[in-house]
Amino acid sequence: MAAATPASGGPVTRDVLDDLAAASRILADQGVFDAAGHMTMRHPGHAERFLMSRSLAPALIQPDDIMEFTLDGVACEDRGRNGFIERFLHAEIYRARPDVMAIAHSHSAAVIPFGLVKTPMRAMYHNAAFIAAGVPVFDIRDKFGVTDIVVSSPEKGAALAEVLADKPVALLRAHGVVVVGPSVRAAVFRAVFTEVNARVQLQATALGGEIAALDAEEGRLADAVNLATDTRSWELWKQRVTR
Amino acid sequence: MAAATPASGGPVTRDVLDDLAAASRILADQGVFDAAGHMTMRHPGHAERFLMSRSLAPALIQPDDIMEFTLDGVACEDRGRNGFIERFLHAEIYRARPDVMAIAHSHSAAVIPFGLVKTPMRAMYHNAAFIAAGVPVFDIRDKFGVTDIVVSSPEKGAALAEVLADKPVALLRAHGVVVVGPSVRAAVFRAVFTEVNARVQLQATALGGEIAALDAEEGRLADAVNLATDTRSWELWKQRVTR
Amino acid sequence: MAAATPASGGPVTRDVLDDLAAASRILADQGVFDAAGHMTMRHPGHAERFLMSRSLAPALIQPDDIMEFTLDGVACEDRGRNGFIERFLHAEIYRARPDVMAIAHSHSAAVIPFGLVKTPMRAMYHNAAFIAAGVPVFDIRDKFGVTDIVVSSPEKGAALAEVLADKPVALLRAHGVVVVGPSVRAAVFRAVFTEVNARVQLQATALGGEIAALDAEEGRLADAVNLATDTRSWELWKQRVTR
Amino acid sequence: MAAATPASGGPVTRDVLDDLAAASRILADQGVFDAAGHMTMRHPGHAERFLMSRSLAPALIQPDDIMEFTLDGVACEDRGRNGFIERFLHAEIYRARPDVMAIAHSHSAAVIPFGLVKTPMRAMYHNAAFIAAGVPVFDIRDKFGVTDIVVSSPEKGAALAEVLADKPVALLRAHGVVVVGPSVRAAVFRAVFTEVNARVQLQATALGGEIAALDAEEGRLADAVNLATDTRSWELWKQRVTR
Numbered sequence: 001m002a003a004a005t006p007a008s009g010g011p012v013t014r015d016v017l018d019d020l021a022a023a024s025r026i027l028a029d030q031g032v033f034d035a036a037g038h039m040t041m042r043h044p045g046h047a048e049r050f051l052m053s054r055s056l057a058p059a060l061i062q063p064d065d066i067m068e069f070t071l072d073g074v075a076c077e078d079r080g081r082n083g084f085i086e087r088f089l090h091a092e093i094y095r096a097r098p099d100v101m102a103i104a105h106s107h108s109a110a111v112i113p114f115g116l117v118k119t120p121m122r123a124m125y126h127n128a129a130f131i132a133a134g135v136p137v138f139d140i141r142d143k144f145g146v147t148d149i150v151v152s153s154p155e156k157g158a159a160l161a162e163v164l165a166d167k168p169v170a171l172l173r174a175h176g177v178v179v180v181g182p183s184v185r186a187a188v189f190r191a192v193f194t195e196v197n198a199r200v201q202l203q204a205t206a207l208g209g210e211i212a213a214l215d216a217e218e219g220r221l222a223d224a225v226n227l228a229t230d231t232r233s234w235e236l237w238k239q240r241v242t243r
Numbered sequence: 244m245a246a247a248t249p250a251s252g253g254p255v256t257r258d259v260l261d262d263l264a265a266a267s268r269i270l271a272d273q274g275v276f277d278a279a280g281h282m283t284m285r286h287p288g289h290a291e292r293f294l295m296s297r298s299l300a301p302a303l304i305q306p307d308d309i310m311e312f313t314l315d316g317v318a319c320e321d322r323g324r325n326g327f328i329e330r331f332l333h334a335e336i337y338r339a340r341p342d343v344m345a346i347a348h349s350h351s352a353a354v355i356p357f358g359l360v361k362t363p364m365r366a367m368y369h370n371a372a373f374i375a376a377g378v379p380v381f382d383i384r385d386k387f388g389v390t391d392i393v394v395s396s397p398e399k400g401a402a403l404a405e406v407l408a409d410k411p412v413a414l415l416r417a418h419g420v421v422v423v424g425p426s427v428r429a430a431v432f433r434a435v436f437t438e439v440n441a442r443v444q445l446q447a448t449a450l451g452g453e454i455a456a457l458d459a460e461e462g463r464l465a466d467a468v469n470l471a472t473d474t475r476s477w478e479l480w481k482q483r484v485t486r
Numbered sequence: 487m488a489a490a491t492p493a494s495g496g497p498v499t500r501d502v503l504d505d506l507a508a509a510s511r512i513l514a515d516q517g518v519f520d521a522a523g524h525m526t527m528r529h530p531g532h533a534e535r536f537l538m539s540r541s542l543a544p545a546l547i548q549p550d551d552i553m554e555f556t557l558d559g560v561a562c563e564d565r566g567r568n569g570f571i572e573r574f575l576h577a578e579i580y581r582a583r584p585d586v587m588a589i590a591h592s593h594s595a596a597v598i599p600f601g602l603v604k605t606p607m608r609a610m611y612h613n614a615a616f617i618a619a620g621v622p623v624f625d626i627r628d629k630f631g632v633t634d635i636v637v638s639s640p641e642k643g644a645a646l647a648e649v650l651a652d653k654p655v656a657l658l659r660a661h662g663v664v665v666v667g668p669s670v671r672a673a674v675f676r677a678v679f680t681e682v683n684a685r686v687q688l689q690a691t692a693l694g695g696e697i698a699a700l701d702a703e704e705g706r707l708a709d710a711v712n713l714a715t716d717t718r719s720w721e722l723w724k725q726r727v728t729r
Numbered sequence: 730m731a732a733a734t735p736a737s738g739g740p741v742t743r744d745v746l747d748d749l750a751a752a753s754r755i756l757a758d759q760g761v762f763d764a765a766g767h768m769t770m771r772h773p774g775h776a777e778r779f780l781m782s783r784s785l786a787p788a789l790i791q792p793d794d795i796m797e798f799t800l801d802g803v804a805c806e807d808r809g810r811n812g813f814i815e816r817f818l819h820a821e822i823y824r825a826r827p828d829v830m831a832i833a834h835s836h837s838a839a840v841i842p843f844g845l846v847k848t849p850m851r852a853m854y855h856n857a858a859f860i861a862a863g864v865p866v867f868d869i870r871d872k873f874g875v876t877d878i879v880v881s882s883p884e885k886g887a888a889l890a891e892v893l894a895d896k897p898v899a900l901l902r903a904h905g906v907v908v909v910g911p912s913v914r915a916a917v918f919r920a921v922f923t924e925v926n927a928r929v930q931l932q933a934t935a936l937g938g939e940i941a942a943l944d945a946e947e948g949r950l951a952d953a954v955n956l957a958t959d960t961r962s963w964e965l966w967k968q969r970v971t972r
Contacts, residue, residue: 034370035476057479109439112368113447116455125598125660126635127520139455148464149369149457174368174457196595202446203688204599206935212602212625214635214660221634233521236543277856278962300965352925355854356933359941382941391950392855392943417854417943445932449692611841611903612878613763682838689931690842698845698868700878700903707877719764722786 008068008076009046016044017063020051023188025241027104028059030192035059037106037176039191040090041184043068050094054081071095073154085152092157093164093180100180102187107176110198115171121197122213124204128197129226130168130190132219138163139173149175169194182227188237189230251311251319252289259287260306263294266431268484270347271302273435278302280349280419282434283333284427286311293337297324314338316397328395335400336407336423343423345430350419353441358414364440365456367447371440372469373411373433375462381406382416392418412437425470431480432473494554494562495532502530503549506537509674511727513590514545516678521545523592523662525677526576527670529554536580540567557581559640571638578643579650579666586666588673593662596684601657607683609700610690614683615712616654616676618705624649625659635661655680668713674723675716737797737805738775745773746792749780752917754970756833757788759921764788766835766905768920769819770913772797779823783810800824802883814881821886822893822909829909831916836905839927844900850926851942853933857926858955859897859919861948867892868902878904898923911956917966918959 020041027033035057043049053065068076071094073087090103114121115137123132138160140147151157151172160178164170168190169179179194181187204211214222263284270276278300286292296308311319314337316330333346357364358380366375381403383390394400394415403421407413411433412422422437424430447454457465506527513519521543529535539551554562557580559573576589600607601623609618624646626633637643637658646664650656654676655665665680667673690697700708749770756762764786772778782794797805800823802816819832843850844866852861867889869876880886880901889907893899897919898908908923910916933940943951 035479036472055475057475059479060482107368107370109443110446112443113450113454116367116447117450118452119450123660124602125593125662127593129635141461146458146460146464148468149372149461150465150468173455174366174461176368200595200598202449203596204602205451206449206688206692207599207603207605208691209604211599212659215632217632218627218635218660221632222636225634225636229522232541232543236521236545239546278965279958298961300961302965303968350854350856352929353932355929356936356940359853359933360936361938362936384947389944389946389950391954392858392947393951393954416941417852417947419854445935448937449935609903610845611836611905613765613836615878686838686841689839690845692931692935693842693846693848694934695847697842698902701875703875704870704878704903707875708879711877711879715765718784718786722764722788725789 006070006074006076009043009049012044012051014063017051017066019184020066021053021061021063022238022241023184024053024058024061026188026237027106027191028057029241030237032104032106032108032191032195033058034107037104038084038086038090039102039104039184039187041102042094042100047098049076050090052084052087052090055084085150088154088157089151089160089178092154092161093178096158096161097164097166097180099182101182102180102184104179104187104191105176106191106195108195110195110202111171111177112174113202114198115173115175115177119205121169121171122201122211123219124197124200124213126214126222127193127226129214129219129222131194131197132214132216133167135169135171136163136165136167137171137173140175141173185230185234186227189226189233192233249313249317249319252286252292255287255294257306260294260309262427263309264296264304264306265481265484266427267296267301267304269431269480270349270434271300272484273480275347275349275351275434275438276301277350280347281327281329281333282345282347282427282430284345285337285343290341292319293333295327295330295333298327328393331397331400332394332403332421333400335397335404336421339401339404340407340409340423342425344425345423345427347422347430347434348419349434349438351438353438353445354414354420356445357441358416358418358420362448364412364414365444365454366462367440367443367456369457369465370436370469372457372462372465374437374440375457375459376410378412378414379406379408379410380414380416383418384416428473428477429470432469432476435476492556492560492562495529495535498530498537500549503537503552505670506552507539507547507549508724508727509670510539510544510547512674512723513592513677514543515727516723518590518592518594518677518681519544520593523590524570524572524576525588525590525670525673527588528580528586533584535562536576538570538573538576541570571636574640574643575637575646575664576643578640578647579664582644582647583650583652583666585668587668588666588670590665590673590677591662592677592681594681596681596688597657597663598660599688600684601659601661601663605691607655607657608687608697609705610683610686611700612708613679613712615700615705615708617680617683618700618702619653621655621657622649622651622653623657623659626661627659671716671720672713675712675719678719735799735803735805738772738778741773741780743792746780746795748913749795750782750790750792751967751970752913753782753787753790755917755966756835756920757786758970759966761833761835761837761920761924762787763836766833767813767815767819768831768833768913768916770831771823771829776827778805779819781813781816781819784813814879817883817886818880818889818907819886821883821890822907825887825890826893826895826909828911830911831909831913833908833916833920834905835920835924837924839924839931840900840906841903842931843927844902844904844906848934850898850900851930851940852948853926853929853942855943855951856922856955858943858948858951860923860926861943861945862896864898864900865892865894865896866900866902869904870902914959914963915956918955918962921962
């Protein structure tokens with residue numbers, strides 16, 4: 001029924017949609033997204049709405065694939081398009097974290113092990129400085145017992161958001177990772193370097209002995225530099241996925 | 244002699260042949276198949292026939308390369324084409340497992356170690372949920388002593404099928420892996436994520452300590468989700484190998 | 487003010503600029519440079535000047551992007567272009583090391599672990615012979631305490647140059663690596679094989695036991711061969727990044 | 730002086746030169762050859778001559794780059810082209826091993842560790858069956874003390890050939906690997922799977938415990954199958970490097 005369709009947060013410029021679609025293609029191109037994975041952003045004009053592609057492989061996403069949802073995960077206009085079931089994962093983080101403007105959720109291979117073992121993920125170098133804040137692990141079993149692992153309801157999304165707390169990254173046991181940031185560019189940068197950092201930490205661990213990772217304060221300082229210079233990466237990566 | 248040629252299960256639509264040929268090219272493109280490896284499907288109209296390419300590198304397979312065989316490994320019409328000697332591996336699984344509609348056999352690098360050591364393969368994440376059912380190892384020496392490793396006879400194929408039992412995946416010591424599924428898309432999806440899962444488990448093992456893998460029931464539930472959504476991966480992968 | 491602009495070391499031939507720009511693109515193409523990383527050379531006609539791209543992803547650098555700086559990190563002519571903040575890293579090495587004609591600074595993934603643990607980097611084979619001289623580690627905390635990790639001042643550059651001493655390579659803890667050489671080609675060759683050597687040493691370490699690395703004298707002899715034959719690599723790599 | 734030029738073994742068909750040049754490009758394309766590495770074959774009409782490219786990156790080699798040498802490493806006609814200094818490595822193996830018709834020498838990254846540690850290389854699966862014969866390690870220090878590592882003289886080549894003995898593969902400490910075979914196709918196949926096998930063994934070792942590698946007799950049987958079917962790989966690989 002048309003009456004049940006929630007109001008849109010208003011029109012969004014083509015540039016914004018272009019960048020959000022490019023962000024999905026970038027994360028596929030950089031080996032972070034497989035055929036699933038999703039990248040979203042908060043509506044620039046309405047804090048209670050967010051933008052997310054219809055259910056589609058990220059490498060294929062174009063601006064017209066992007067839908068608008070409420071924080072209850074309801075589409076403002078679906079035009080026959082199906083949303084990802086895991087839109088609740090994004091919705092509940094936007095609800096819990098007013099500072100978050102963009103979210104990437106992936107299943108990139110190198111991060112999975114850190115969701116399965118006791119070794120905490122640490123910041124191996126400046127590009128992954130945001131990890132120095134600590135990376136919590138969400139185990140869906142803790143609250144929901146045996147499940148299909150999918151973050152498929154507001155309750156599951158909220159439980160994940162609670163574990164994420166004020167961090168930029170959380171691991172999902174036997175599932176993947178969620179990365180948040182103050183902009184689409186920041187979230188893309190962090191998603192890429194979460195994966196690279198995982199590979200580096202696996203290798204540093206294999207060498208044995210103490211690892212002189214970035215400490216929390218070094219991480220905070222270095223992350224500020226990254227946020228101020230992420231355009232250089234963005235432009236390079238975007239060029240690769242734009243004809 | 245024409246009299247010895249077994250009857251065909253009947254014509255198969257071009258779409259079916261297109262998909263089966265694409266499946267081989269996909270598994271080559273995804274790094275699962277080397278110049279060997281083969282992907283087959285049960286004949287959609289005749290449970291005692293299956294479809295398999297002539298002996299050719301999987302990256303090169305087109306619909307016209309696909310032959311039809313009986314469960315005894317006899318070609319219904321060879322038109323001068325040579326079959327893979329390992330067609331018996333497929334034939335005997337189709338004979339033993341009425342639920343299996345498609346089979347992939349590969350030698351992908353990351354799975355080989357799990358066929359050589361005591362560490363069992365476990366399901367590291369939802370994409371590899373089917374592995375939570377357990378992955379048996381077939382050692383051809385157990386029944387046949389010293390061989391050339393090739394599953395080159397009905398007897399060897401049957402011995403492998405017996406080890407596979409009701410599982411979706413079995414490892415072949417010093418040889419490779421066989422992956423089965425209820426459809427070509429499912430078998431392709433599982434073949435890809437068997438390889439990825441092996442890489443992830445190698446890394447999780449390197450980190451040390453307990454690994455909180457999916458348990459059998461989580462695996463069963465998550466696999467159902469994968470089977471219901473494998474079109475998203477299929478379409479992405481197929482697009483990459485189709486001009 | 488024009489009066490404050492330092493004098494240029496003089497015009498540089500197009501071939502020199504072409505090669506320096508290609509060197510950046512080569513190191514991106516070879517997986518050594520991410521969207522940051524920088525490649526510089528001493529001015530061929532003035533020992534107190536060096537040439538370095540404006541702040542830009544290395545994969546995109548063309549001859550017109552190259553600027554000239556004094557050893558104090560001041561641009562001789564900026565034409566509205568912004569320099570990398572880490573130009574001081576290069577400047578201070580050129581000041582301290584008259585033999586150095588070219589420098590590459592990267593954050594390539596395999597070298598990072600060796601800046602974080604006690605295991606020294608050693609020369610695994612002839613291509614990495616220059617590593618047999620020993621690879622010191624620069625920890626910016628030692629002199630500067632908690633920082634944002636960036637080598638952003640003459641003082642930090644000089645501290646790094648002091649740790650580098652007379653070696654061809656130094657690691658920067660939680661940051662990356664600096665590689666120097668007697669020519670652009672030599673520095674590119676060494677940057678590539680520092681990364682490859684790191685991967686090889688990680689694997690040799692995983693096998694366990696003693697590693698029969700090159701000793702210092704073998705390294706010195708083999709490095710001379712590399713320097714005499716680096717054109718073969720250069721031409722192959724340059725062809726890949728030149729239309 | 731023209732008088733000193735040794736006699737040619739006679740003209741070689743264009744197909745033979747095409748295949749030998751393609752073999753170099755294949756090994757570059759498959760990640761086995763870096764900018765060095767060389768692939769040679771015995772002259773099909775004269776057992777005391779062999780064919781080898783001039784000094785050039787393997788990815789760039791075309792039929793016209795191929796030169797003919799005596800087993801003393803003297804060019805039968807150089808037409809101004811420079812040979813690789815390591816032609817003695819090939820020459821002395823052809824002298825010592827009448828059964829060898831083709832040789833590949835590479836520095837591929839995964840094999841290097843096995844030349845540096847005590848762990849012997851073993852055959853992880855049928856594609857690497859030839860390794861089950863055992864892989865000796867040549868350490869140039871044993872006979873020649875401190876050197877530049879290059880196999881740059883008949884004496885060094887002969888010492889390597891002595892260590893190789895009757896095997897298909899030998900490792901060169903801190904240098905690389907030499908792989909021989911009864912044909913160019915066989916040597917290419919073996920060079921590729923020596924590298925893949927090294928990666929697999931590194932991973933199997935990381936899992937820990939006993940490794941159920943192919944034994945010598947399984948290896949002998951499986952290698953015969955590989956030699957009989959190597960055309961399938963060859964055609965796939967050649968197509969990738971031939972316009």
